[in-house]
Amino acid sequence: MKKFVAFALVTALLASTASAQEKVTLNVAAFPSLDVAIKAITPAWNKLHPNVTIKLVAQEIGDHHNAMTTALATGQGLPDVMAVEIGYVGKFSEGKGLEDLNKAPYNAGQYKKLFTPFTVAQATSADKRFVAMPTDIGPGTFLYRKDILDKAGVNPTTMMKSWEDYIAAGKTIKAKTGASLINSAAGVYGIVTRTNLKNGEGIYFDSKNNLLVGPDSPRFVRAFTLAKQVRDAGLDAKIGEWSNEWYDAFKKGTVATQFSGAWLTGALQSWMAPDTKGLWRVQNLPEGGYASWGGSFYAIPTASKNKQWAWEFIKFMTVDQGSQIKAFIDNGAFPALLSAQNDPIFNQGVPFLGGQKARVLWRDAARKTQPIDVNKYDSVADQILATELTNVLEQGKDIKQALTDARAQILRRAR
Amino acid sequence: MQERVPLPTSPPRQRRRWSYTRFQQRFAPYIFTSPFFVLFLIFGLFPLGFSLFLAFHLWNPLDGLGNWEYVGWENFQLALGARDQFWVALKNTVWIGLLSGVPQHLVALPLAFVINQSLRRWQGSISTILFLPYITNAVAITIVFGMLYSENLGLLNYALSAVGLGPVRWLALPELVPVSVAAVVFWRYVGWNVILYLSGLQAISEDVYEAATVDGASSAQKFFYITLPLLRPMMFYAFTLTIVGNMQLFEEPFIMVGQAGGSGGAALTSAMHIYNVAFRDLDMGYGSAMAWLLFLAIFVLSMVNNYLFSRGGGRQ
Numbered sequence: 001m002k003k004f005v006a007f008a009l010v011t012a013l014l015a016s017t018a019s020a021q022e023k024v025t026l027n028v029a030a031f032p033s034l035d036v037a038i039k040a041i042t043p044a045w046n047k048l049h050p051n052v053t054i055k056l057v058a059q060e061i062g063d064h065h066n067a068m069t070t071a072l073a074t075g076q077g078l079p080d081v082m083a084v085e086i087g088y089v090g091k092f093s094e095g096k097g098l099e100d101l102n103k104a105p106y107n108a109g110q111y112k113k114l115f116t117p118f119t120v121a122q123a124t125s126a127d128k129r130f131v132a133m134p135t136d137i138g139p140g141t142f143l144y145r146k147d148i149l150d151k152a153g154v155n156p157t158t159m160m161k162s163w164e165d166y167i168a169a170g171k172t173i174k175a176k177t178g179a180s181l182i183n184s185a186a187g188v189y190g191i192v193t194r195t196n197l198k199n200g201e202g203i204y205f206d207s208k209n210n211l212l213v214g215p216d217s218p219r220f221v222r223a224f225t226l227a228k229q230v231r232d233a234g235l236d237a238k239i240g241e242w243s244n245e246w247y248d249a250f251k252k253g254t255v256a257t258q259f260s261g262a263w264l265t266g267a268l269q270s271w272m273a274p275d276t277k278g279l280w281r282v283q284n285l286p287e288g289g290y291a292s293w294g295g296s297f298y299a300i301p302t303a304s305k306n307k308q309w310a311w312e313f314i315k316f317m318t319v320d321q322g323s324q325i326k327a328f329i330d331n332g333a334f335p336a337l338l339s340a341q342n343d344p345i346f347n348q349g350v351p352f353l354g355g356q357k358a359r360v361l362w363r364d365a366a367r368k369t370q371p372i373d374v375n376k377y378d379s380v381a382d383q384i385l386a387t388e389l390t391n392v393l394e395q396g397k398d399i400k401q402a403l404t405d406a407r408a409q410i411l412r413r414a415r
Numbered sequence: 416m417q418e419r420v421p422l423p424t425s426p427p428r429q430r431r432r433w434s435y436t437r438f439q440q441r442f443a444p445y446i447f448t449s450p451f452f453v454l455f456l457i458f459g460l461f462p463l464g465f466s467l468f469l470a471f472h473l474w475n476p477l478d479g480l481g482n483w484e485y486v487g488w489e490n491f492q493l494a495l496g497a498r499d500q501f502w503v504a505l506k507n508t509v510w511i512g513l514l515s516g517v518p519q520h521l522v523a524l525p526l527a528f529v530i531n532q533s534l535r536r537w538q539g540s541i542s543t544i545l546f547l548p549y550i551t552n553a554v555a556i557t558i559v560f561g562m563l564y565s566e567n568l569g570l571l572n573y574a575l576s577a578v579g580l581g582p583v584r585w586l587a588l589p590e591l592v593p594v595s596v597a598a599v600v601f602w603r604y605v606g607w608n609v610i611l612y613l614s615g616l617q618a619i620s621e622d623v624y625e626a627a628t629v630d631g632a633s634s635a636q637k638f639f640y641i642t643l644p645l646l647r648p649m650m651f652y653a654f655t656l657t658i659v660g661n662m663q664l665f666e667e668p669f670i671m672v673g674q675a676g677g678s679g680g681a682a683l684t685s686a687m688h689i690y691n692v693a694f695r696d697l698d699m700g701y702g703s704a705m706a707w708l709l710f711l712a713i714f715v716l717s718m719v720n721n722y723l724f725s726r727g728g729g730r731q
Contacts, residue, residue: 066694073476091697095477238566238587240673245567376475380696383675384500390679394589412499413696415473 024052026309029079031064034296037135037317037327044323045316052309061085071301072097078301080310084132086122086295090374093125093132099300099307100129106311108133111319115336121371123297126207131299133318136333138261138294139366140191142283143268145179145276146354148256152176160286163192163226170235170256179256180237183246185227187236189389191259192223194372195289202373204381204410211414213381214407215400220385224392224399231393247272259285261293262362266332269352278354282361290369295336334362341366377414384409469703476699483700490704500680501705504688505712507593507681511668512661514597519605519657524650526605527612528638542613545606553603557670560599561586564671586672589679596668596682603667604660608653615649616642651724655717662713665690685709 030038035058042054057079059067065088071078072095084092092098101108108130112120119134142160149156152173159169170181182188193203196219200207213220230236237255239245249255250273258264268280285291298314300307317323324340327333335341341363349355375381388406391397470490474483494501530541548556563570564585572582585595619642627637665686668676674691676683689709693702 069476069694069697073479075479092477095475095479096482097477097479238584244562244565248568377696383680383691386675387680390589394587394679409500412493412496413698413701 024306024309026052026054026081026306026313027079028054028056028081028083028313029064029068030056030058030083031061031085032058033331034058034083034135034333036331037333040326040330041317041323044326045313048316049309049312052313054313068092075303078303080300080304080306081313082299082301084297084299086138086292086297089123089132089295089297090378091376092299093123093129093374094376097302098131099302099304100131101133101300102128102130105308111315114319114338116338116341116366116369118292118366118369118371119295119336122292122295122374126209126375132297133299133314134295134297134336135318135324136296136327137336137366138263138292139334139362139369140194140259140285140289140291140293141262141264141358141362141365142257142259142285143264143280144257144283145253145279146281147279148173148177148179148253152256156281156283160283163188163222163286166286167226167229167233167235170230171233173256174233174235177256179254180249181235181255182230182257182259183237183239183241183249183255185231185236185238185393186386186389187241187259188230189223189227191285191289191291192226193219194291195285195287197370197372199370200373202375202378204378204385205373205375205414207373209375209414211381211407211410213385213403213410215403217403220403221399224389224402227389228392228399250276253279262334262358263294263332265350265352265358277352280353281356282353282358284361284365290365292369292372296333334366375414377410380413381406381410384413466703466706469700470707471704472700474699475697477697486700490701491708493701494705494708500683500688501685501708503680504676504683504685505709507676508662508664508684508686511593511597511600511664511682511684512658514593515600515604516657516661519601519608520650520653523605523608523653524612524646525638527609527616528642530609531613531616532634538613542610545609547606548603549607551603553666554670556599556603557667560595561671564595587678589681592672592677592679592681596671599667599671600661600664604657608657611649611653611656612646615646618649619645647724651720654720654724658716658720659713662709662716685712 028038035056038054038056042056045052045054058064064083065085068078068082068084072092075097078097082098099106111133112130115134116137119137120130123132123134124130144156146156149159152169153176154169154172159165167181173179173181197203201212204213205211215221237245237249239249239255250258250268253276262282265280265282268274269277298317300310300314304310317327319337321337321340321343324335324337325343325345328335328340328343329345346359346363347357348359350358384406388397388402392399392402469483471485471487472483473486473489493499530538534541562568566572566582566584566587569585571585575581575583583591585591623641623645624637627641632640663686664684668682668684669687669690672678672682674687674695676687685705686709689702689705692698692705
């Protein structure tokens, strides 16, 4: 009888260790088109770790982050690896549901220097917790239609020297070709507020949670003023981004320039306006400005049951050069990993941009982009300012008054 | 049905049978109705209580359950403070509600009267057609209207340009956005109100109309002296539904002009603002407080409606 018990115990122990070695299912939650990158890398992962199966759940970007918010609130239904988009990383980093990767066993400090610097700052909370590893970044860029600018006789380099030159060039383009300079005057406001921030400054708040918006802020006064000048001169097409009119404008060439992340080139090429291949070129932002425009991260929820494998997977996605290049080729996801940015593929011309070596330009822009502090009330400020900007553009509200009102409203909500 | 023959039964069997009947009579009703109460507790009463609890707390859901901070009436003070977006959103909601609600009833009532009086034969098919917008998916509706309203590619502006009028920026001008949204709401619910009024009209006895005809009453007289007074209960019901529905307006503007309420936030309704505050800004306490204030606003408006209807006689 004793023998039987001992035998049973040993078998049970063996079986449990064997099964622990045998099969692990790693739940990964992501959004399109990051799931494309994960699917592309999965075969290589399976070769390396045949016992760890990746179960990928991808939802639309808004649904994904809503689901993750609910899961974090209740601590139920959390994945082992959670993808986080740039628009949400600030909020998620301030919450308490994600692992601090600075700490053991992750010790992510050693990997930080491998990434484009500003992206590390985006995933760091106010109390210096590092909650997510960056996988791709969006260097801000300026896309323009070469054919339209040529027809108008406008030089793309000189027009970007200053915002005043940009607006002057817009008047020439409008007069000679009839094309609008930009889709919406709000686009100009968007970049002016995002560029040339000092260290420790965010778009709306500084690192000490002081509100930077107001009638005395030169950055916001200038952003509102320039946007108003563009609108008053009739240079914008008054159409919103991600609308049918927007895609139509790209197809028909009724709008000459667009500020965006480098990733827009991929979207134009694949579905927005594939027939305009070869007509587009890129440039850096006006006045030597650099800005971040998008990016994705991977985080580990504190409630995850497979933290060890989750961390292995995240490292495989982020600090493995082969994975980063694979994601860049398959998905157009610009690598956050610095060493991946030295791959020979970066020296190849981009056919959609008429063979321009745009990737080198974006790489330089990414390396010159300063870290921007994020704040959990960014979305509050963002909406209030967008509303006040419309009041200025559509109803002629005084700029100083609009910024005073915006400041008062944001201060009420940020507590 | 067969005649029941009393069978000689042994005592134990009788006891079992008695207990089964007893079980059926005393507990079965509770078990059969319990799904509703269980579901109501989980999805009805608990969220209500939780949101009331949250209204007095500062809570970011990303901090997890339990990490809330008691702030007393601060959330309510925040919402009721001067120049807060709560007031802007409430004003937008009432304005869009009036723009869509008043024409709804002004059109639905006479339309129902005409259908009931002279189009009896086609009543079934007309009702079906009128009811279609109500049961159509809101997303589909707003996408179709988005195409109609589109500034450069839209059908409305195409028609306007055909008669030499410039393009109208239906969904971009802050003054026009509420009108454009209200038009969709009107179109969607006018049929619903016609059906309500039709069923109310059919409850009115033909005898009254016949008596009026014998007395030589005109159509207009019949409408104002017979139909309207006898339709009061249904009108009260329809008005209340419109008030409650319009004050909670969410999906039409949300899909048509986006989360921020479109140009200048002109179509930002209270429900959208609450959604934004709670689920985008993750300020659950403030969102809950505003939800209760919205409830209060709807309650007050319904009471005003009730008062206006009970005044002036007819109903007791």
